Amino acid sequence: MVPQVIKLCCQGCGADLEVSEEVRFLTCNYCHSKLEVVRDVTSTHTRVLEKLERATDQIVGNLKVIELQNDLERLDREWESTRQSLLIRGQNGGLYKPSILAAVIGGGAPIIGGIVFATFAGRHTMGWFPLIGIVFSCFGFINLATGLSKASAFQNKQAEYERLREQVVRLIERERGV
Ligand SMILES: [Zn+2]
Incomplete structure (x- = not known):
């Protein structure tokens, strides 16, 4: 039969x-x-015993990508809050990214102004008056030093963030097989 x-x-x-x-x-x-073919009283149907492994790999891969994307978002969030904490407040109340140029201008102006003042006052007046210029210059040096250290801290943190981000992006691309 x-x-x-x-x-x-x-x-x-x-x-x-x-x-058959x-x-x-x-x-x-x-x-x-x-x-597996399953024969019930009223119907005959199939039951999956083992799915193709590639499908499972793909699911694991997708989960990894999701995990990495979460890492990326966390990294971005952390950098945003670090960045905010490293910004400096300008004279008009706005927040600025600390830069070497800003440090040089912010420190250089009082240094030069102070020296010019001290020299000028020293020529025409006596006593402590020229000292105001020296004090002013000292503030300028302190400004310059803190400005430069803030600028370099900002640059270091930003470079570190960009390096980590690049790594995670590369891992995601690899996982996606790009
Ligand atoms: Zn099938």
Whole structure:
């Protein structure tokens, strides 16, 4: 007696399958899931025994990408709050990125102004008056030093953030197979 062909539906991908009725285990030609034919009282259907490993790998890969994207977002958030904490308040109340140029201008102006004042006052007046210029110059040097150290702290933190971000972006690209 020739075995009858029965129509089944793959539980893995939904494809229509035709198998002879004596078959119990099969592999779907479309999604390559390993299936078992289950015969109930009212129906015959398939049950997935083993999905294609590539599908599982892909899911793991996707999870890794999601995890890495979360890392990226966390990195961006952390940098944003670090950046905010490193900004300096300008005279008009605005916040500025500390830069070497700003430090040189902010420190250089009182240094030069102080020296000019001290020289001029020293020529024309006596006593402590020229000292005001010296004090002014000293403030300028302090300004210059703190300005430069803030600018370099900002640059270092930014470089560190960009390096880490680059690494995570590269990992995501690798995971996606770009
Ligand atoms: Zn299938």
